[in-house]
Amino acid sequence: MCQKRAIFKPMTVEEREVLKQRCGGSWKLVLRFLQAGEACCRREKSQAIAGPGHSIAVTSKGVVYSFGSNSSGQLGHGTMEEEWRPRQIRSVYSVGCGLGGKLGHGSRTDERYPRLIEQFRALNLQPIEVAAGAWHAAVVGRDGRVCTWGWGRYGCLGHGNEECESVPKVVEALSKVKAVHVATGDYTTFVVSEDGDVYSFGCGESSSLGHNTGAADGQGRHTNVLSPELVTSLKQVNERVVQISLTNSIYWNAHTFALTESGKLYAFGAGDKGQLGIELVADQNERGNPERVDIDLS
Numbered sequence: 448m449c450q451k452r453a454i455f456k457p458m459t460v461e462e463r464e465v466l467k468q469r470c471g472g473s474w475k476l477v478l479r480f481l482q483a484g485e486a487c488c489r490r491e492k493s494q495a496i497a498g499p500g501h502s503i504a505v506t507s508k509g510v511v512y513s514f515g516s517n518s519s520g521q522l523g524h525g526t527m528e529e530e531w532r533p534r535q536i537r538s539v540y541s542v543g544c545g546l547g548g549k550l551g552h553g554s555r556t557d558e559r560y561p562r563l564i565e566q567f568r569a570l571n572l573q574p575i576e577v578a579a580g581a582w583h584a585a586v587v588g589r590d591g592r593v594c595t596w597g598w599g600r601y602g603c604l605g606h607g608n609e610e611c612e613s614v615p616k617v618v619e620a621l622s623k624v625k626a627v628h629v630a631t632g633d634y635t636t637f638v639v640s641e642d643g644d645v646y647s648f649g650c651g652e653s654s655s656l657g658h659n660t661g662a663a664d665g666q667g668r669h670t671n672v673l674s675p676e677l678v679t680s681l682k683q684v685n686e687r688v689v690q691i692s693l694t695n696s697i698y699w700n701a702h703t704f705a706l707t708e709s710g711k712l713y714a715f716g717a718g719d720k721g722q723l724g725i726e727l728v729a730d731q732n733e734r735g736n737p738e739r740v741d742i743d744l745s
Contacts, residue, residue, distance in 0.1 A: 449474060452481040504533060511536045525568040539564045539574050539586065548613025549583055549597030555613065566614040570594065580631030581695050585638075586615060591625030593618045593638055602673030603634040603649030609673070620674045621646065632693040632701065638675060643687030645705065646675040653701040655693060655716030657681060659735035680736050681705055684713060705737060710745025713737035 449463075458466070467477055496503040501515030501522060512533035513522040520527050523536040540561035541550040548555050551564040567574060572588040583597030583604060594615035595604040602609055605618040621638060624646065628639035635649035635656065647656040651669045657678040658670075681688055690706040693716075702716030702723055714723040719732040724740040727733075 449478050449481060452478075520568065525573055526571060537574050537589075539567060539577055541584070547582060547598035547611045551584065551596045551613070551615050553614045564615065567594075570615065570617065572615075572617075576627075576629060578629045578631040578636075580635070581633045583631060583634070583636070585629045585631050585636055587626045587629050587638075591627070591641065593621050593624075593626045593629060595636065598634070601634045601650035601671045603631075603636050605636060605648045605673075605675045607674045618675065624675075628690060630691040630693055632703075633695040635693060635701070637678075637691040637693060637703070639688055639691060643689070643708070645678040645681045645688050645691065647678050648672040648675050650701075653717040654733050654735040655701040655703045657703065657705075657715050657735070657737060680715070681713070684711070684737060684739075686711065704740075706744065710743055712740040712742055712744055714740050 494505040504512045512535050514530040514533045517527050517529050522530055523538050540563050542558045542561045545556045550558055552562060572592055574586045575589050576587040578585045583595060585595045587593055594617050596612040596615045599609045599611050604612055605620060625641040626638050627641050630637045638646045651671045656672060657680050658676060659680050686707040688705050689708050693703040694701050700717045705713045714725055715734045715737045717733045718725060718727050723734055725738050
């Protein structure tokens with residue numbers, strides 16, 4: 448058990464033996480010593496800061512909370528309302544290539560250093576989950592709204608067109624959906640609702656959007672989807688979907704995984720290299736309907 452502790456691992460054999468002797472020759476006492484040291488280390492990383500009318504608290508895991516006066520938006524929640532109880536700060540920064548406005552700052556210039564995306568304050572939206580694809584990005588807010596921005600090619604932003612958006616824009620077609628999870632690929636976006644429903648939009652290559660035609664051979668639809676569309680094929684699994692993962696590829700080998708609440712894994716899209724974990728028949732190279740992968744992730 449001592450060998451599993453981060454403090455103990457880098458020690459040489461001689462150093463370990465010296466430590467044991469200092470602890471009375473007992474490995475049990477060595478373990479207690481190591482655990483006490485780790486606890487002190489974690490406490491030292493925690494901080495509480497009292498400001499002029501507001502307060503900041505940082506946990507040992509790096510989570511930041513703020514509360515108190517917010518007349519200038521100093522709490523970092525995107526609002527100017529006072530907070531009487533600690534509330535976690537969830538600000539979004541972006542850095543790197545700005546082509547297509549995908550950094551969300553209202554321009555297409557590159558950013559060498561992380562820069563706060565100011566638009567969320569204007570939208571009064573507190574991001575709780577961010578997904579960044581190769582050419583666009585998406586965010587889920589605490590209130591369940593979904594924002595997208597960047598290159599709009601193939602309809603991957605879900606705004607009903609292929610226009611670029613240089614700042615986060617709410618996906619109005621999902622206004623009646625409370626989202627809890629979002630995933631992005633290369634010009635492809637998936638959204639999971641609080642009820643476990645899945646919506647997808649963007650490039651339809653390789654059947655990776657999951658919008659099948661109902662054909663008996665399981666082949667899917669390759670049409671691009673400009674606005675969010677319910678993935679009805681995932682409704683048939685009769686279980687709540689909690690996570691979507693997809694590849695950054697649009698023309699070949701694009702595939703998607705859907706994970707359910709009980710740990711069941713479903714796959715669809717291209718399977719030409721065996722990436723679906725499903726055996727396809729000789730004349731198939733993709734799967735349009737979600738199929739259960741023989742693995743238990745519970």
